[in-house]
Amino acid sequence: EAGVAQSPRYKIIEKRQSVAFWCNPISGHATLYWYQQILGQGPKLLIQFQNNGVVDDSQLPKDRFSAERLKGVDSTLKIQPAKLEDSAVYLCASSLGSPGIRISPLHFGNGTRLTVT
Amino acid sequence: GQQLNQSPQSMFIQEGEDVSMNCTSSSIFNTWLWYKQEPGEGPVLLIALYKAGELTSNGRLTAQFGITRKDSFLNISASIPSDVGIYFCAGQIGSARQLTFGSGTQLTVLP
Numbered sequence: 628e629a630g631v632a633q634s635p636r637y638k639i640i641e642k643r644q645s646v647a648f649w650c651n652p653i654s655g656h657a658t659l660y661w662y663q664q665i666l667g668q669g670p671k672l673l674i675q676f677q678n679n680g681v682v683d684d685s686q687l688p689k690d691r692f693s694a695e696r697l698k699g700v701d702s703t704l705k706i707q708p709a710k711l712e713d714s715a716v717y718l719c720a721s722s723l724g725s726p727g728i729r730i731s732p733l734h735f736g737n738g739t740r741l742t743v744t
Numbered sequence: 745g746q747q748l749n750q751s752p753q754s755m756f757i758q759e760g761e762d763v764s765m766n767c768t769s770s771s772i773f774n775t776w777l778w779y780k781q782e783p784g785e786g787p788v789l790l791i792a793l794y795k796a797g798e799l800t801s802n803g804r805l806t807a808q809f810g811i812t813r814k815d816s817f818l819n820i821s822a823s824i825p826s827d828v829g830i831y832f833c834a835g836q837i838g839s840a841r842q843l844t845f846g847s848g849t850q851l852t853v854l855p
Contacts, residue, residue: 631786660842669750669832669845670787682841718786729775729794730836730843735786 629653631736633719639742645707648739652700652721658682660733661694661704662718670718676702677724709743716740750833750846757823758854765849766817767833775836776816777843778807782829790831791818823853 632651640646652659658677662670673692675682678699687694691710696702706713716738722731750767757763767776775794779787791802793809793816800807807818816835820827830850834843 667847669748669834669847671845672842675842720786730841732777732789732792733834733843734789735779737784737786 631719631721631734633717633736633739635739636737637740637742639744640709642711642743643708645705646709646741647703647705648717648719648741650702650704650719650736652702652719653734656721656723656734657699658722658724658731659696659702660720660722661702662720662735664716664718664738666715673704673717706741709741711743714741714743748833748835748844748846750849752849753847754850754852756852756854759823759825761823763820763823763827763851764817765831765851766815767835767846768815769835769837769844770814771837772813773809773816773835773837774813774839775843776807776809777834778805778816778818779832779834780829781832781848787832820851823851825853825855827851828853 660675661673664670674684674687674694676696679696694704718738720733720735722733748767748769777792778790781787791807796813798809804821830848832848833846
């Protein structure tokens with residue numbers, strides 16, 4: 628099965644510029660996640676979608692970050708305007724999204740490494 | 745937010761040695777997942793645990809879901825150079841719909 632696809636792999640921008648990341652989850656996976664991973668740390672959840680609805684965006688800096696998942700498949704994450712502290716790897720993950728209490732294992736893409744100068 | 749304490753932060757071992765790392769928390773978990781991340785790649789799932797006391801193996805890797813439901817450990821036996829990477833634990837706290845990740849254990853295997 629094809630894995631989670633992300634693009635671009637790398638992006639370098641200046642502060643105050645805008646940037647967008649794209650994710651295509653594993654086919655059939657209802658749940659899609661965006662994580663931010665700062666160097667030396669574990670991934671931190673930014674936003675979680677179930678189909679095309681937002682389940683959790685409590686840790687998304689909404690003044691500058693936005694995300695959408697139109698049609699419940701692909702997703703884009705945008706940062707506008709970027710700050711120096713946004714330099715990180717942005718990981719997309721997907722899961723089957725089980726209806727019960729337990730989380731299905733997440734499958735990650737290879738991420739987009741963002742450098743803000 | 746919720747915290748997972750993962751230790752050790754880094755390990756340097758000789759090829760052939762066994763390795764053990766663990767994650768602890770003050771919260772009760774319903775699910776524990778162990779991932780490995782190599783440079784330039786996303787985390788890859790190694791083992792998933794769903795019941796207190798559960799012990800699961802995947803080749804030379806063995807992980808356990810602690811009886812108290814507040815901890816988990818991962819063992820790697822007879823380490824080889826390709827075991828190098830960062831190992832993360834991730835857990836589902838209660839009925840939360842998200843995973844909380846540990847800060848990772850950087851493993852280096854010396855020939």
